[in-house]
Amino acid sequence: MTLEEQIRNCRKQAGISQEKMAELIGVSRQAVTKWENGTGTPDIENLVAIAELFQISLDELLLNEKKEKKQSEYLYESTTEYDVDGIKSYDIKLGSVHTLILSSSEGEKIKISLLSNIIKGLQRDYKIKIDDIKNRIDVDLQRLNGATEADAKESIVIRIDIPQKYIGKVEIAVNAKKLEMIDVECESIEFDGKVTEVSLKGCKSVVEINCNLDMLVEVVSHEGAIEINQISAISKIKIPFDFNFRAKQKGIGTRIYYEKQGGRVEDFSSEDADNYIELNGMKSELFITREEA
Numbered sequence: 001m002t003l004e005e006q007i008r009n010c011r012k013q014a015g016i017s018q019e020k021m022a023e024l025i026g027v028s029r030q031a032v033t034k035w036e037n038g039t040g041t042p043d044i045e046n047l048v049a050i051a052e053l054f055q056i057s058l059d060e061l062l063l064n065e066k067k068e069k070k071q072s073e074y075l076y077e078s079t080t081e082y083d084v085d086g087i088k089s090y091d092i093k094l095g096s097v098h099t100l101i102l103s104s105s106e107g108e109k110i111k112i113s114l115l116s117n118i119i120k121g122l123q124r125d126y127k128i129k130i131d132d133i134k135n136r137i138d139v140d141l142q143r144l145n146g147a148t149e150a151d152a153k154e155s156i157v158i159r160i161d162i163p164q165k166y167i168g169k170v171e172i173a174v175n176a177k178k179l180e181m182i183d184v185e186c187e188s189i190e191f192d193g194k195v196t197e198v199s200l201k202g203c204k205s206v207v208e209i210n211c212n213l214d215m216l217v218e219v220v221s222h223e224g225a226i227e228i229n230q231i232s233a234i235s236k237i238k239i240p241f242d243f244n245f246r247a248k249q250k251g252i253g254t255r256i257y258y259e260k261q262g263g264r265v266e267d268f269s270s271e272d273a274d275n276y277i278e279l280n281g282m283k284s285e286l287f288i289t290r291e292e293a
Contacts, residue, residue, distance in 0.1 A: 096153040105161040248278035
């Protein structure tokens with residue numbers, strides 16, 4: 001359990017709202033929201049105040065976070081870095097992997113890490129190729145020595161960190177179980193391929209997902225559009241309680257439904273919101289589920 005999950009769980013177990021928690025600690029409600037969705041971290045004084053409020057020790061509050069970090073370490077790792085000299089578009093083609101994590105970073109290097117707890121020959125059998133072509137950087141995953149797509153799909157996690165100041169458009173082609181996008185601010189991110197789980201955290205962009213599998217899209221925090229293009233699929237998008245959006249239903253035979261607390265409710269989208277969620281394609285359904293505060 002991460003720190004943000006620990007804070008959220010403690011608050012809900014105490015039966016108080018974010019507003020009440022903020023009042024008791026002496027911070028803004030927006031600060032509590034950021035702590036709970038992971039876009040902000042409480043300083044040491046606020047960590048002590050949170051622990052005192054919920055009558056737990058500071059070690060108890062942070063213990064699960066430490067365990068989470070320890071569990072995220074991998075036995076085998078291969079990292080490729082490349083200096084970026086200006087704003088670029090990124091064309092990322094990876095074939096099949098288990099998880100792709102796309103994140104922004106400071107500095108001027110794109111960093112691509114292949115991670116696995118199973119494949120001992122990771123550095124020998126899988127190579128990242130980077131081509132810098134004018135205003136575009138191509139990233140490809142190459143398989144050598146008989147390495148298979150099946151092994152990669154079961155065992156490899158790829159993390160790509162792109163320098164924030166040099167991100168233009170991003171195009172991703174991959175077949176994966178999970179796609180995570182963290183703190184990426186750019187014009188657009190376009191995904192083509194197969195994925196069943198998508199997570200958006202702290203991104204500012206038009207995110208376009210072209211996938212014909214049933215998906216679960218979890219929005220921790222996001223600014224911009226989320227466009228989902230599907231044929232004959234049923235997907236769900238989970239949004240936080242304070243995420244305001246417009247809904248757009250396009251295509252042929254597409255339907256958008258709304259849920260709260262596991263039950264169907266009336267449309268709770270907002271016509272004047274800056275963010276929007278769009279469903280396009282054919283014969284597909286999208287269930288938008290809002291979490292309660």
